[in-house]
Amino acid sequence: MSVLDRAESRPGVARTRAEEEHRKTLLLDPRPQEELNTMVLEAMQRTGREYWVVVGVLAVLALGGFLGAWLYMILTGVGVTGLSRPNYWGIFIASFIFWIGISHAGTFISAILRIFGAEYRRPITRAAEMMTTTSLLVAASFLGIHVGRVWVSYWIVPYPNQRGLWPNYHSPFLWDEMAIITYLVGSTLYLYLPLIPDLAMARDRLAGWRGKLYRAMALGWTGTESQWHHLNLAIKVFSVVIIPVMFSVHTIVSWDLAMTKAIGWRSSIFAPYFIVGAVYSGLSAAITVLIIARSSMKLHYFIREEHINALARLVLIFSFTWTYFFFADFLTEWYGGDAAGHTLITLQTVGQMAPFWWTMLFFNIVVPWLTLWNGRIRRSPIALLLITIGINIGMYLERYIIVTGFLRRNHTPFNWGDYAPSVVEIAIIGGSLCTFLLLYALLSRLVPLIPVWEVREGQLTHGLRRVGRATVPTVAELEE
Amino acid sequence: MADQAVVMGSFTDIEPSVDALDDLRALGIPDADITVMSSLPYSPGVLGRPHPKSRLPMISLVSAVVGLVAGLFFTAITPYLYIVRVGGQPIVPVPPTLLLLYEFIMLLLIVGTFGGFLFLNHFPSDKPQYYDPKLSDGRIGILVHCAPEKVTEAMAVFQTHGAEDVHEPERREL
Known part of the structure; x- marks a missing residue:
């Protein structure tokens, strides 16, 4: 029996209980703005010993x-x-x-919602938008890492x-460059714009180096109607x-692969398949980050079960959608009957890639x-937390x-070859994760x-x- | 405005602020001489104020057109200035050109919109301004530029509607 049903059957007591239930929603549980400001600024300045140990290790x-x-x-x-x-493309491109996929979370959560x-x-x-900017910085660095001689990039x-x-x-590589620059500039400015009033709030309440920083970043905001x-x-x-910029980025990234003649890559479904996968992993990463931030920064008032519940629903929907694209791509290759294509399927399902494939x-x-x-x-x-970390592993x-995997097999068996990332590659990959976490940890204490x-x-x-006899939430439109 | 006085009243609630705005207008103070400052985006409809016009959409549109022109220059004109002949391939292939035009349009649109936002708000500004830091804690400030003889009446309006603070402000460093 739902809360509202209970309210109908026992109007006297249950109606109040229904209201109490609704108060679990952040937007129906208002507090004075002064208190909200204090909570956010305290969370931002909460840098105890544990925080610095984590930051030190990550650094x-x-x-x-x-x-x-x-x-x-x-060197x-x-x-x-x-x-x-x-195998000219390895774990750096992966x-x-x-x-790039992780970076889709900010745009999806912020702009689309x-x-x-x-x-x-x-x-x-904002937590999602910050993920977009930090993950894009890490992603862009991999282009430089991949080309090897980064000084001539x-x-x-x-x-x-x-x-x-x-x-x-x-060249799709140049399309990549343009798309990533556009997305990085766009998402950074999109993070910054709604931040300005909050930076002004921080400016008004904080002194020292923080006060100076926020004074500069708030640009002179006073909150006039204009x-x-x-x-x-x-x-x-x-x-x-x-x-559309977000869509273009992962579309073009997918075309880096789909515009070649490699088996398994040359697929017209790759663009939407990649976008769905990107949003799927991005939303999952957003949940992971939100849960960690909520716990470490004591943001339980702001980030509630309703939020992770809503995002988790979206994750489930995107899991269905990703599976649909995955199956459509797989079935086409399998049904096509191309001998080289079947070697790829064998490689994934029972061959050397099978442990990865089944884990995925x-x-x-x-x-x-x-x-x-x-x-x-x-x-x-x-x-x-466990489910979303698992999804991103997958x-x-x-x-x-x-x-x-797909580069290992082709139409000319004498040109087959295997690949295993070296210790250097694994160190760079592990370090990139730490770089992302470090940037995020620092940024979370610098901006509200x-x-x-x-x-x-x-x-x-x-x-x-x-x-x-029911009590229902309503929302007003203040646009006009 | 050199011979004008400035009065500021700050309120904790929106309702008395709006009532005060009505009374200020009744005093003969035009909307152009009244500025509302707040920590929330109250719309003109909520405040009962005239709808402001902004050049930002036009700036965004012009930026997109500039992006289109810049994109055309780079992707469709420069290939003819520095011709690289590749057998069987056009000098300017249409699909990649469309793709890059799209990215150029979007990039310039984004940068132009942000630039327009800065330009229209005169940002960044480190000039002293009329401001009260309490505004970021949820107060609603009404700033009135009026003739010196109307200062008392304007202050009375603020006080009548329960303003938390009424004073003649000085410009201050933010």
């Missing part, structure tokens, strides 16, 4: 693993990787695709030169523009399907299989992780209303 691993191993590879050459004919008026997005948009840029390469817009009007317009424009299916299909239909599991932070393996004004605006527009 050492990021410096040693990511930058150290990368520097070693630069020694790409021969230290496991790359060899025919990681590049993975981090904003446009569709999903009110539960309000407290979680500017050769990708078409400009008049003695090599006669100018201008070459035919400033709000321009800000709202700019956010609307960005919300609409950033969505377990984490991406079996676990979410068996668990996320259950409301109690969707509201359990511990369960969701999604990483998917990229690993697609990039490094919760958009206070958006939460407060939501609380202002939400209320409870009696309809018959």
Whole structure:
């Protein structure tokens, strides 16, 4: 029996209980803005010993693993990787695709949910947007790592030169560059714009180096009608523009593979398949990050079960969608009967890639399907933390299989070859994860992780209303 | 506005703020001389104020057009200035050109919109401004530029509607 049903059957006591139930919703549980500001700023400044130990360890691993191993590879050459004919693309490209995928969370949660008026997005948009920016920085670095001689990576840029390469817009690698630059610029500015009023709030309340920093970053914001009007317009424009940009990024990343003649890669379904996979892994990573942030920064008032429950529902929907695309891609290759294509299927299902392939299916299909239909599991932070980490392990393996698995077999068996990432590659990959976590941990203490004004605006527009004997939440539109 | 006085009243609630705005207008103070400051985006409809017009959509549109022109220059004109002949391939292939045009349009649209936002708000600004830090804690500030003889009346309006604080503000460093 639902809360509202109970309210109908026992009007006297249960009606109050129904109201209490509704108060579990953040937007129906308002507190004075002063209190919200204090909570957010305290969370931002909560940097105890544990925090600095974590940051220190991450910094050492990021410096040693990511930058150290990368520097070693630069000094020694790409021969230290496991790359060899025919596997010219290895774990670096798989990681590049993975981090680009993670970056889709911010845009999806912030822009798409904003446009569709999903009110539960309000407290979680910024945490997701910050993931977008930090993961894009890590992703972009993999382009430099992959090309090896990173100091000449500017050769990708078409400009008049003695090599006669100018201008070459035919290559998907250049499309990648343009799409990533556009997305990085767009998502960073999209993170910054709604942050300005909160930076002004931090400016008004904090002194010292933080006060100076926020004074500069708040740009002189005073909250006049004109400033709000321009800000709202700019956010609307960005919300609409950033969505197709997001789609273009992973579409083009998928075309890096699909525009070749390699078996398994040349697929017209790759673009939507990659986008769905990106949103799937991005949403899962957002849940992971939100649960950790909520616990470590004591943000239980802002990030509630309703939020992770709503995101977990989306994760389940995207698990279904990803499975649909995966199966469509797999079936086409299997039914096609191409001998080389079948060697790939054998490689994945019973060959050397089988442990990865089955693990991927377990984490991406079996676990979410068996668990996320259950409301109690969707509201359990511990369960969701494990499930979403598992999904991202599965999604990483998917990229690993697609990039490094499909290159191993082709139409000419004398040109078959195997690939295993070297210690240097694994150190760089592990270090990149630490770099992402380090950047996020630092950023979460530098800028308000919760958009206070958006939460407060939501609380202002939400209320409870009696309809018959039931009490139902309502939301007002304050646009006009 | 050099010979004008400035009065500021701050409220804790939106209702008395809106009532005060009505009374200020009744005093003969035009909307252009009244500024509402708040930590939340109250719309003109909520405040009972005239709908502001913004050039931002036009700036965004012009930026997109600039992106289109820049994109055309790079992808469709420069290949003819620096011709690289590849057997069987056109100098300017249409699908990749469309793809890059799209990215150029989006990039310039994004940068232009952000630039327009800064330009229209005169950001960044480190000039002293009329401001009260309590505004970021949820207060609603009404700033009135009026003739010196109307200062007392304006203050009376604020006080009548229960303003938490009424004073003649100085410009201050933010």
